[in-house]
Each structure stands twice: as structure tokens, then as C-alpha cells.
Amino acid sequence: MKNKKNIYILLPIVLLVWGAVLFQVFSFTNRDDILPENNQEFIIKAVKVTKREKIAINVNYRDPFLGKTYASQTALKTKNTNPKISTVKKPEAVVWPNIFYKGLIADSKGGSKIYMIIIDNKNYYMKIGDTESEIFLKSGDKESIYVRYKGNLNIIMLQD
Numbered sequence: 001m002k003n004k005k006n007i008y009i010l011l012p013i014v015l016l017v018w019g020a021v022l023f024q025v026f027s028f029t030n031r032d033d034i035l036p037e038n039n040q041e042f043i044i045k046a047v048k049v050t051k052r053e054k055i056a057i058n059v060n061y062r063d064p065f066l067g068k069t070y071a072s073q074t075a076l077k078t079k080n081t082n083p084k085i086s087t088v089k090k091p092e093a094v095v096w097p098n099i100f101y102k103g104l105i106a107d108s109k110g111g112s113k114i115y116m117i118i119i120d121n122k123n124y125y126m127k128i129g130d131t132e133s134e135i136f137l138k139s140g141d142k143e144s145i146y147v148r149y150k151g152n153l154n155i156i157m158l159q160d
Contacts, residue, residue: 101145
């Protein structure tokens with residue numbers, strides 16, 4: 001009987017609290033205020049932008065870790081009296097052969113793994129570190145392999 005007395009007291013209190021919460025929520029959502037179309041309170045003014053001042057920092061101080069004074073870059077540049085003229089070589093566009101990754105064969109112990117790769121319609125069974133048709137197998141897993149061709153690295157995804 002004691003539990004029923006508590007229910008009779010607590011149930012109206014809970015309903016009253018939930019009723020107050022729901023009243024607060026719905027009282028904010030039912031606003032029918034109409035905003036005027038031409039609001040004269042907001043006037044856009046142009047903002048004046050000032051130029052930033054350049055600040056020079058003096059970095060001629062002793063390095064706290066090495067114990068030496070700072071050597072400026074201009075002092076290092078004056079030491080080179082014979083400038084070397086170098087020509088900029090454009091990198092050649094590397095045309096990759098057709099490479100397809102078909103799967104992985106592994107021991108039940110996981111010791112050795114052999115990757116099935118098709119390079120230009122020729123099947124190859126490769127281990128990590130093998131090279132076939134100038135294609136170097138760098139690493140791989142069940143879903144993808146990393147191959148290197150003429151210094152360029154590429155990822156090949158598993159194909160069904």
C-alpha cells in the first residue's frame with residue numbers, strides 16, 4: 001500500500017513537469033509575428049581598411065641550444081662567388097603499362113604471400129621485392145598493392 005501512495009503523489013508531479021516542458025517548447029514555435037519587408041534600421045556602411053605596417057624583427061642573438069650566434073642568410077649567399085647555371089629538366093610523362101591485381105595466395109601460417117598480377121595481359125606471380133617488366137612490387141595486402149615503375153609509385157586496387 002505504501003508504493004501506491006507514492007505513485008499517487010509522484011504521477012501528477014511528473015505530468016505537471018512534462019506539461020510545463022511541452023508548453024515551453026510549443027509556445028516558441030507558434031509565433032505568427034510578421035516582419036516588415038523594408039526594415040530601415042539596417043544601413044550598410046563602408047568599412048575603412050588601413051594598410052598593415054611591416055615590422056622587422058632583429059634575430060641577431062645567440063642560439064640558446066647551440067650556443068652560437070645567428071648567421072644571416074645574406075652572409076651565406078655572398079660566399080658563393082661562382083654561380084652555377086643549371087637547366088631545368090622537365091620530367092617525362094611516364095606511361096604506365098596495364099596492371100591488374102587479381103588476388104593473394106598465402107600460407108595458412110601467413111609466412112609467404114604471392115600476389116597474382118596481370119601486366120600487359122601476361123600473368124605474373126610475384127612476392128614483395130620482385131621485379132617483372134620493370135614493375136617492382138613494393139608492398140601489398142588483400143585489397144591493394146603498391147608498385148613502382150620508373151621511379152613512380154602507384155597503388156593498384158583488387159579487381160574482380
